[in-house]
Amino acid sequence: MSTSPHHERSRIAPGATIPEQAGEVSRRSMLAGTVATTAVAAVGPIAGTAYAQGADPNSKQDMMAFLLLSAALTGVHVANLAPEFAPDKTDVLNSDPGVDPINVKNEYFAWINASDGPTFGKLLQIAKDHRQSASDIINGVNASDDTRFLARSIVLLWYLGSWYKPADLKSNSAPGAAAFIASQVVSAKAYTQGLVWQIAQTHPMGYSNLQFGYWSRDPDDPNDPGSRSNLGFITQTIP
Amino acid sequence: MRYSRLFAAGLTTAVVLVAMFDWSGPSSAQTQTAAAAAQVEPLGQPCIAMTDPFKGRMAGADLPPGLLPVGDDDKSAILKSGLPCQERVSPGGPEAIGLDNLQRGFDFYSWRTFIAMNSPADGSPIGQSQPDSPTRWEDMNNFKQLLDVMLPADMGPPKWPSDRAQMEAEKVRLMPPACRVRYKPGMMVVKMIEESYNEPFKTGPLIDQKGRYAIFDILMNRRMFDYISNNNLFSKKGQQSRANFGLAVDFPVGQNPDPAKGIAGDVGAFMLKVSWKILAPEEIKARNFHMVNALVSMPKSDDPKAPPPPCLQETLGLIGFHAVHKTASRPQWIWTSFEHVRNVPDKDEVAAGKFDGPYSFYDINCRDNCAKVNATPPRPWTPDPALQLKFRKNVEFKSQIVREIPLTNATKNMNTVFHSMLHGTVWENYMLLSTQWPSAFGCTSLHSQSFDAPAPKTDFLKQPDMTCSPAPTFLANSTLETYSQGDIPQASSSCIGCHGNAVSFQTGSNPKPGQVRLNQSDFTFMLEKAQ
């Protein structure tokens, strides 16, 4: 693959659209201090669950913690989980998670919070405490069963758009077990945003935004810095 | 070496000097009388970039206080600013969310586009326009109908002269004989094919309260025409010729001037899709629609032995308007949709019983006798020449259409502002639905002109999503995508999502494994209309 100038991450777009930056992982330099009050605000947990110990869907910090947690667990860059994410240079937790047209992160946040608010809160705390290191987050998550299995459900949610209950994962977790585990598709949108397909350099079955004949050619490697489509996809480090 | 061909010279960054030429046109609509030549700049010059001067947040339920009335200077600047050559948008701004700032920038750009397009062709300002003032996009110097480009082989290649007399002669040459006898210069001629009454992919016709078909038309500007003409894409034979094997269709982009880089600025490719209602006498009198005196040639029959279809003289009222613009920073194009404010209610209004009719495509008074909401008409759908664009002999069926996705508050507020500036003209009866634009900047900017990329400027090989995450995800006009409204991925109407599937008849894709030969047609279905 040839290197070409427009893949330099730090390059800023000249000319017309000002002051947009281009190609940067950090798309937006603006700091968003205000709370996101958007039409797609996250749905709160069901009444009756332990809201106080759960996550706050209106807190940008909690959302950022969720994104960092998710990036650490999935190995996929925050910028792909939240395409409008704008990092804060001093503390990543103060970053703006952003609002993108699809906004699947909000849907997932609400879903997980409604499934098990308290354990979700624990996971977010682990992410906040270890926000510089994906491996530290992973170690923290693996330290106890409740966080470990909820984390696995979260990974499967990002990867597949379906919810596999932590309890079901746990009861099938004997090493080398072979079993069918029931699941629920969270939504049509979630299915189309599943990450495993992109990781496999393809698209969800039934949802392709590619051109006729593409299958006759090699796919792009989303992780290849010389490749056309990349902003970096799989990552060891966060954010 | 991915692409074996660079397309013909100088379309994108060349300095474009558009000749000023005589235009003898009246300031009132119906007929063209010999009048003094007026020097009128064609659409697209000069390129003025502008951001909106409005203070406060539009994304909330209420209009920010003090925003209206818009100051005279601002109003004048906006209404005269002409067709934008390129959007000027930013995630920074008065809104709380970056996406909302960008959307606001695009919505403002869309209104500027709409105003420039619909300003009177005689050069007078839109504030002085009459409902029947011919608009700039209707002028034969600015836009040409698709059917006058994708000609059958026996009509020869399409022509777009720079001389008005020759333009007129070409228009007459391509007119069906049945229309020629009734034609007077200045009339719009609409030649109907199936897509002129049957919505995309044969989803169905739209029938108004008087039982008549809505009519659709597609037009392109000179930049698109030149590209099609120069590359021989107006016929199947041309598309399939050897010379076009390696051509990756890539229409020229619009761009603001940048003297530092030697960019003169140009409007780039623009395409339009419009929808019309046949106006009844009382509607013509009421003057609530932009009106055009038109000759409508009904679709030809499949039966080669059938007599030629009738050419009807009708007063058409504008009900829907898509403008699509390709720019250097958004090579997936920018998709704007407007419609008349009294086409249909939205589903919230229906649920609340809060109507603002009467509507062209929804009957408030049908009670228990209503047609099913958003159902297609009963078949057959093919217009019967004997009925002259009435769907059935009596008004047995009227479409009962509801907008599935209401406008956002931000767009409604933007509409309120522009309606105040257009008050007193027919154009305050038109509203912006939304603007769809590719939002993943890292994706859309890749290989676009912003980055001095090698040709072609638009990259169709991007993965995993060459549509670059359109915002909003779905967009449908109640008159043009009536039956595909919704929010189901792939299935429901999304301008970019659907147009991303457009291909031409070019030979290829990958005759030899690994060889890249594309047939994508740069987000337009026009090329598949080649005969």
Added chain:
Amino acid sequence: MADNNCIKCDVAIVGSGFAGALIANELSQKGISVVILEAGPGIPPNINDYMKQFYNASAKVPESPFPPKLKQKDTDPKLIDPAKVAAGRPTVLTLGADNWKDPEQAYLVQDGKRRPFASTYERVAGGTSHWLGTSLRFVPGDFTMKSSYGKQATNFPFPDWPKDITSQSLSKWYGLAEAELGVSADVKEQSFLGIYFPSTYAYPMPKIPPSLLDQRIGGALAQLSENETRFLGMEKPVTEVKVRSLPAARNSQPYRNRRACAGNTNCIPICPIQAKYDPTITLNEATNRGARLIDHAVASEVIVEDGRVSQINFVKYTDEAGPKSGEGCVKARIYVIAANAIETPRLLLMSRNQGRTSKGVANSSDMVGRNLMDHPYYVAWALLPPTEKPVFPYRGPLITSGIGDLCDGPFRAKRAAFRVDIGNEGWNYVIAGGAFGADPHVTTIDFVNGMNSSGLNKQQFNQIKDNVALFGADLAHKLNDLISRQLRIGFLVEQTPDPDNRVTLSSKFRDALGLPRPEISYDISEYTKQGIVAAFRMKNLIFNKLGARDFTVRADGDPAGFDEVIDGQPVKLTYGGAGHIMGTCRMGDNPKTSVVDSNQRSHDHNNLYLVGSGTFPTGGTANPTLTLSALALRTADNIVSSLKSHG
């Protein structure tokens, strides 16, 4: 039923699938009045609801987008009892060891004494729209099995097709069907094994480009030794096996206002952009020309008087769960039953006419419902080693190429022929024999949860350690590494017609309209089993040439399973259904041994036609859709002549 209240028309058609829609369209074009009775719902204005249901289904089986719904809630463990469904149909979800013979779950009643019939269909306007799109012509040998391969044999199970149906005589109708469906293929590439094309013929659209796996397999089979291929028993020694594009009713260009394929990899069950043809397209044309479609109308009895059909009665319903909401009838000059090869015999057998036709209508031969055939489908999957370049599955249409060159030859005297499908969807529905769900879910769960449903989570394959559970970039890289090397192939094997493989009426189990459900008795013959054995050997050859590691397993308790000894080794084999239901109203020249003649007209009633793949006397190895479409167009022509000549 007062017959003066019947709907009247020239031609009444039961069923709006491929055959029904095509015939309705042809007749309407000629001004003939047509009424179509469709058991299921009509055509919706868009496919929003189908797509929504599909996206939200946790089991994306072929039936998943279409009504009637299979479960009350997607997360329910059990399906709705078919006794509580007005117009039900079989589903892949009831092909499990635990439920294929449970009549409270499975629509088709099977008592478990023989093997499962493994194919499904739809009952909705447009019929089995969940088809893949493959549009192959039969090879000449398919029409002449007896005279080509069984002349000497006394009990050769295959008959010949009627004399006037040959590759050449059907060619005109194949061409017309290819135009209506919009088939993309290259004539030169499809002219193998003697398939006839007129010299100037061109397919409507250019062929679909091959996938990476197609190219890989083509390369791997380009140079073979005679020793390796002797087992095939072909006429000439085989030193190369060609991979050819599969002709498909899938647009490679804009065609009739439909978009070209964008590789959504979802042909089955539904193409989100309708680049794949489905019969609603032709149905819309037919209704635009005056045909009348009556939906939610289940034909319940064919009334015969004085040797001719005099009317068809039907039952109406409004709710998916029934009960019936009314009745109706239709009177016509000619009747066409196009309800697929299970529902058509079901209707004929239900039609007792108060004892006057106690064996059913059109059944003097006793062949109605008999000779049920499928293409038993042998599927195999493998993993390329890390030393080989990946093939990147889940890209492009589900199948773009196949191997057809091996489907005819002297071996057909002894064992069933096969065609090879090359799957572009990796291990999607084959992984672990279907025991644990679909991929990429199963592989992903394995590496997240330290399980090994896929067989991949062993150090030998993952290069880490057995039963590893990963997070983060390790997980992502590992899934990319493994999924991109997964591949699958499938073999459609010819089935012998056997009068004991049959559709009858269940005496005990009904649907929610009170109509008896179809009961199936089915097995595969030794001839077909030997075809599967040959397929097994072919699979080994292909995987060896690719250097791929075979992961094919048979799920425990698989009711279709059978064991063979091949080259001294015990081998566990099985078959699935291809969705190709054939044979139950077979065509023939002799009224004693067949149900219809070569025009698909009943031998017993000269104003009754039975159409669709039910009339196939033999199944060959090609998907039946194009052939049944060609025959339908030929039948339509015959109906037009018949109406003209009878005034």
